[in-house]
Amino acid sequence: MTTATDHRELLRRPILDFSRLQALAREHAAGYRGAEPFPHIVLDGLVAPEVLEAVCELIPAPDAPMPWRRVEARFGDGEAAQARKLGLARELELAPLVRRLIWELNSGAFLRFLSNLTGIQGLIPDPSLQGSGIHQILDGGVLAVHADFTWHKVYALARRINVLVYLNHDWREEWGGNLQLWTPDLQRCVRRILPSFGRCVIFNTSARSFHGHPEPLRCPPGITRRSIAMYYYTAGRDDEEVADTVATDWRKAPQDRLPAAE
Amino acid sequence: MAAELMREGTPDELLLDCHVFDYPRLMQFAETHAGAYAAAAPFPHIVIDEFLSDDFVRFVCARFPDLRERPGQEAVSAQTDDGRPAQAGKRWISRESAVDIAIRCLYWELNSGAFLAFLERLTGIAPLLPDPYLAGGGLHETQRGGFLRVHADFNRQPELGLARRLNLLVYLNPDWNPAWGGDLELWDADMAQCVQRVPPLGGRCVIFSTSRNSFHGHPHPLACPEGQARRSLAMYYYTHDAVAAPARHDTLWQALPGEK
Numbered sequence: 001m002t003t004a005t006d007h008r009e010l011l012r013r014p015i016l017d018f019s020r021l022q023a024l025a026r027e028h029a030a031g032y033r034g035a036e037p038f039p040h041i042v043l044d045g046l047v048a049p050e051v052l053e054a055v056c057e058l059i060p061a062p063d064a065p066m067p068w069r070r071v072e073a074r075f076g077d078g079e080a081a082q083a084r085k086l087g088l089a090r091e092l093e094l095a096p097l098v099r100r101l102i103w104e105l106n107s108g109a110f111l112r113f114l115s116n117l118t119g120i121q122g123l124i125p126d127p128s129l130q131g132s133g134i135h136q137i138l139d140g141g142v143l144a145v146h147a148d149f150t151w152h153k154v155y156a157l158a159r160r161i162n163v164l165v166y167l168n169h170d171w172r173e174e175w176g177g178n179l180q181l182w183t184p185d186l187q188r189c190v191r192r193i194l195p196s197f198g199r200c201v202i203f204n205t206s207a208r209s210f211h212g213h214p215e216p217l218r219c220p221p222g223i224t225r226r227s228i229a230m231y232y233y234t235a236g237r238d239d240e241e242v243a244d245t246v247a248t249d250w251r252k253a254p255q256d257r258l259p260a261a262e
Numbered sequence: 263m264a265a266e267l268m269r270e271g272t273p274d275e276l277l278l279d280c281h282v283f284d285y286p287r288l289m290q291f292a293e294t295h296a297g298a299y300a301a302a303a304p305f306p307h308i309v310i311d312e313f314l315s316d317d318f319v320r321f322v323c324a325r326f327p328d329l330r331e332r333p334g335q336e337a338v339s340a341q342t343d344d345g346r347p348a349q350a351g352k353r354w355i356s357r358e359s360a361v362d363i364a365i366r367c368l369y370w371e372l373n374s375g376a377f378l379a380f381l382e383r384l385t386g387i388a389p390l391l392p393d394p395y396l397a398g399g400g401l402h403e404t405q406r407g408g409f410l411r412v413h414a415d416f417n418r419q420p421e422l423g424l425a426r427r428l429n430l431l432v433y434l435n436p437d438w439n440p441a442w443g444g445d446l447e448l449w450d451a452d453m454a455q456c457v458q459r460v461p462p463l464g465g466r467c468v469i470f471s472t473s474r475n476s477f478h479g480h481p482h483p484l485a486c487p488e489g490q491a492r493r494s495l496a497m498y499y500y501t502h503d504a505v506a507a508p509a510r511h512d513t514l515w516q517a518l519p520g521e522k
Binding site for chain 2: 008011012013015018091092096099102103104106107108109112121122124125127128129154155156157210234236237
């Protein structure tokens with residue numbers, strides 16, 4: 001267990017290694033843009049492990065007196081599309097280190113890294129953290145396969161990139177909760193990614209970037225599936241015709257032929 | 263007006279906490295002063311003294327980078343349409359990675375959702391977006407003899423396609439002598455007279471709505487001693503056109519009445 005003093009020491013320098021990020025962007029840009037089923041990358045160790053260790057300790061428990069938003073959604077037939085998912089985006093209620101990490105992930109230098117990696121220029125952060133921030137899924141929780149809303153209705157901006165950072169030590173495949181990436185026609189799950197500690201998944205969002213973790217979580221008591229989620233926007237988009245949606249597009253995806261988890 | 267808007271603590275503690283301002287007080291201040299902001303002449307603005315405390319300003323100044331190492335910074339948009347120098351003796355640095363982490367933390371807080379909510383409440387302009395790239399903003403410094411002609415700012419973030427709506431300036435001059443000049447001048451829309459003069463005193467914050475008529479500058483050569491400089495931190499805030507769309511223009515340099 002680190003102490004508050006240690007956290008202060010972590011805060012005395014940038015917590016993201018911005019010069020390393022620029023090298024990573026150069027190294028992985030082609031791989032990112034050519035990735036199937038849609039442009040994405042899985043990067044382990046994007047954020048220094050000692051920072052994420054401290055962040056893990058600072059994420060409030062599900063029963064902590066915090067303004068967790070509880071988000072639930074159902075398909076038309078009543079089946080759960082989103083269940084037992086908690087979100088926390090009130091930055092002033094977060095510990096300083098967590099707030100700092102969120103600020104650095106919304107900083108100009110990080111946005112330049114994302115532009116260099118993805119080729120998407122003119123990225124804009126969401127200072128209101130709508131739908132983003134800290135996510136925590138409880139035992140039994142699901143997040144059905146879906147495409148995210150593509151249009152930020154408050155700012156009138158197009159949603160372009162998701163960055164997810166996982167905070168789950170010793171996550172076991174049998175607990176479920178692996179991030180699935182699906183083809184646009186929802187015929188095939190191309191990747192199944194363990195939400196392991198320190199792993200970062202970055203992907204382009206469109207009306208067809210289908211992803212989720214639809215298997216109900218089976219984790220032991222006291223364990224939750226935790227992540228930091230950040231979304232990035234542009235003023236308009238010129239990449240493809242994307243229908244403006246202000247709500248999540250939930251889909252049922254067959255779970256009988258999945259690729260190996262990685 | 264002076265306002266107790268900061269939390270208690272040393273500058274180091276406040277910045278490491280990523281929590282410099284007392285947000286309930288900021289919101290209360292915005293509530294109280296929104297009417298005066300909107301009604302201010304010659305265009306909506308407010309001057310907030312001790313926005314940053316004296317020890318906080320000194321803490322930031324101790325980390326202010328040496329901008330003399332950056333040749334070429336004076337040349338950009340340095341001429342008015344009729345060929346007069348538009349600004350002189352001025353240097354700036356917008357790239358956040360070039361400044362100390364304490365200053366970056368201040369940028370990030372001034373671009374945070376909680377701070378934007380304060381600005382929205384004060385100015386009535388919403389929903390505001392930050393510019394994480396600090397285009398044209400960041401740290402500014404004017405040397406002895408330097409000036410910035412009266413102008414209306416460029417109104418479009420060059421990379422993001424957003425409309426510029428607000429300027430927030432914080433002066434970082436803890437021992438400023440008003441006799442040195444460098445007052446921020448706010449001029450009326452037909453450039454007939456200077457309506458407000460604001461000496462750039464340490465910790466003072468000026469927030470104003472930017473439009474094609476929000477003419478401002480410090481047009482007279484600075485009379486500070488050699489080695490002193492007029493320093494400020496500048497943050498600009500934006501909205502998307504779908505919310506409100508002013509016509510596009512670049513910096514609009516203005517002649518003073520005697521120069522016409």
